[in-house]
Amino acid sequence: MVASSYNVTLEINLMGANMAEDKIPWMCHICDHRSTFGEGIVCSECYKLTCNEHMTTATVLNTDTGLYELKKICVECQFRKTLNQ
Numbered sequence: 597m598v599a600s601s602y603n604v605t606l607e608i609n610l611m612g613a614n615m616a617e618d619k620i621p622w623m624c625h626i627c628d629h630r631s632t633f634g635e636g637i638v639c640s641e642c643y644k645l646t647c648n649e650h651m652t653t654a655t656v657l658n659t660d661t662g663l664y665e666l667k668k669i670c671v672e673c674q675f676r677k678t679l680n681q
């Protein structure tokens with residue numbers, strides 16, 4: 597009797613922990629796409645979460661090393677860069 601009730605309590609606790617983990621949603625700041633599945637990619641320029649579709653890879657000059665690096669930036673930041681050029 598005692599053992600079975602202990603098991604039930606443990607099961608509920610585990611379920612609660614899983615649900616809490618699933619409840620962390622991320623949202624793409626461009627299309628407002630919300631998802632709790634997987635995780636968004638953080639733009640290396642504006643540090644905002646971006647979905648796969650609005651994330652691009654750009655070649656950015658690192659002024660510290662003088663080398664070009666591949667960076668994942670969102671389409672918004674990429675657009676801003678093309679305007680500045």
Ligand SMILES: [Zn+2]
Nearest residue numbers: 624627647650
């Ligand atoms: Zn998006």
Ligand SMILES: [Zn+2]
Nearest residue numbers: 639642670673
């Ligand atoms: Zn960005």
